[in-house]
Amino acid sequence: MAGSYDDRDGKIWMDGTLVDWRDANVHILTHxxxxxxxxxxxERAYNGKIFKSREHSERLLVSGKxxxxxIPWTVDQIxxxxxxxLKANGLTDAYVRAVAWxxxxxxxxxxxxxxxxxxxxAVWEWGAYYGDAKMKGAKLDIAQWKRPSPETIPTAAKAAGLYMICTISKHAAEAKGxxxxxxxxxxGYVAEATGANVFFVKDGEVHTPIPDAILNGITRQTIIAMLKEKGVVVHERHIMPEEMADFEQCFLTGTAAEVxxxxxIGDYTFEVGALTRDVSESYERLVRA
Known part of the structure; x- marks a missing residue:
């Protein structure tokens, strides 16, 4: 499937009914x-099964609250x-977007x-979020904007408004290559990427920001559990930007980004090392198990 997202074949579920893709519209005065x-x-479906599907549905209801x-639908209904x-579109490997408004x-x-x-x-086919960066390593800019305090906005919600500065920042990053x-x-602590959580590796141990002002991603939680099962020490802590100079490896996690x-990142460089590759491969096996 390719082309504009408003001009495709397929079905989209809206308020309990499957409608033709091109007819899935809302009024201009939608709040x-x-x-x-x-x-x-x-979310992502692998081999016909949505990974951590129920956890995503539960989080959608929490975000609404x-x-x-x-949101007037139960987890089971979602x-x-x-x-x-998925069935209506004949897809087994797909990106899944549930949205309430x-x-x-x-x-x-x-x-x-x-x-x-x-x-x-809505569901559609979507490959690697960062393209060939999944093999050679992504290049990140440092955003001019900062993630807000939980006293100013509900940072634990996966809410549309929180992504405004993400769009601005990703546009600026892409303009720089x-x-x-x-x-x-x-x-001033290291927070996250525009749509993914961040992890660092030093001396065989992993460091990642505490999710006290960012979304505690479902993939993030999965990776932390996986690392601990492997016997890798994981430090969830506040990380200062200058510490990036001493980290050896870095990786992002998210449903779209996977690992x-x-x-x-800016002027800081990292190797695509063995631990990062092992985590990426282990995650790939897990989601397709």
Missing amino acids: AMHYASSVFEG LIDMD EAAKEET RGAGEDMGVASAKNPVRLAV CSDALFMDYR TPVGQ
């Missing part, structure tokens, strides 16, 4: 379009919708309690 009242999940938006959409209704100001909460599921950008948080090695 989410104006005020970012939307949450979503990015965090932005004061109760699970069934995802399976139905406040639609058009009686409210069109900041408040939107009278507007219906809607839900959709980079694959992505790395954020610091509001305190992607990093070769450079």
